[in-house]
Amino acid sequence: MVALSTDPIDVASALSYLQSEQAGALDLFLGVVRDNTQDRPVDRLDYEAYDRMAVSEIQKIVDEAHRRWAVLRCVVIHRTGTLRIGEIAVLIGVATAHRADAFDACRYIIDTIKQTVPIWKKEIFTDGEVWVNAHP
Amino acid sequence: MNSTISVLLFGIARDLTGQSTVSITLDNDASVGDLLGQLHQRYPSLTGIRSLLVAVNGEYAEPEQRLSHNDEIAIIPPVSGG
Numbered sequence: 001m002v003a004l005s006t007d008p009i010d011v012a013s014a015l016s017y018l019q020s021e022q023a024g025a026l027d028l029f030l031g032v033v034r035d036n037t038q039d040r041p042v043d044r045l046d047y048e049a050y051d052r053m054a055v056s057e058i059q060k061i062v063d064e065a066h067r068r069w070a071v072l073r074c075v076v077i078h079r080t081g082t083l084r085i086g087e088i089a090v091l092i093g094v095a096t097a098h099r100a101d102a103f104d105a106c107r108y109i110i111d112t113i114k115q116t117v118p119i120w121k122k123e124i125f126t127d128g129e130v131w132v133n134a135h136p
Numbered sequence: 137m138n139s140t141i142s143v144l145l146f147g148i149a150r151d152l153t154g155q156s157t158v159s160i161t162l163d164n165d166a167s168v169g170d171l172l173g174q175l176h177q178r179y180p181s182l183t184g185i186r187s188l189l190v191a192v193n194g195e196y197a198e199p200e201q202r203l204s205h206n207d208e209i210a211i212i213p214p215v216s217g218g
Contacts, residue, residue, distance in 0.1 A: 031218050047217070048146060048147055049217075050144070050146055050191070050210055050212070052194050053191055053194040053195075053210070054217075056194055056195075078217060078218075089218070090217070090218050110218055113217055113218050114215070114216075114217060114218040115215070116215065117215060117217050118146065118191070118210075118212050118215055118217075119215060119216070119217030119218075120146060120147035120148070120213065120215060120216050120217070121216045121217065122147070131147050131148040131151070131213070131216070132216035133186065133214040133215070133216045134147065134148040134185055134186060134213055134214055134216075135184065135185070135186055136186045
């Protein structure tokens with residue numbers, strides 16, 4: 001399951017989606033808004049997505065994870081809009097029979113999302129703002 | 137023959153141009169590279185961005201790919217999801 005959401009991510013329902021009798025390992029990664037970047041205090045983050053392409057690029061990553069590992073179920077939910085400190089920006093959930101595949105697939109998915117999916121975050125500081133990764 | 141295509145802008149590209157959609161007039165056989173050239177000419181501030189990719193109909197496109205006026209075209213600045 002792949003989705004973008006303007007509402008807070010419901011971790012409990014993602015977890016229940018992953019559960020099955022064949023799944024011996026459920027790996028859940030939550031990316032959370034931190035209160036600083038390189039010691040500069042962050043007030044909030046604004047996330048923006050090219051929705052249709054973000055969903056299709058995430059789906060490609062999930063499909064590749066299914067090819068590489070014995071994934072039973074997978075869920076990816078990414079927030080858009082304004083997020084405050086402590087809010088969950090992204091949830092990756094992977095269910096497999098054994099833990100090694102779940103850890104590896106989960107890490108692959110979050111690492112690749114950061115490289116290819118058209119989602120952008122702007123860090124808003126108390127004294128300015130910056131689009132992350134935008135400048136050389 | 138020219139055709140006018142509409143281009144979606146996101147993130148820093150939208151902030152720097154002040155627009156989420158721009159119309160660009162291109163030759164009929166224009167490529168992704170031609171489009172980027174026109175955009176940079178019209179909005180010189182875009183050259184300050186680390187990299188700009190182009191998506192055509194929701195897929196990343198190579199510079200030599202030809203554009204058609206009914207394509208959905210988007211400018212993709214460096215991504216920063218997660």
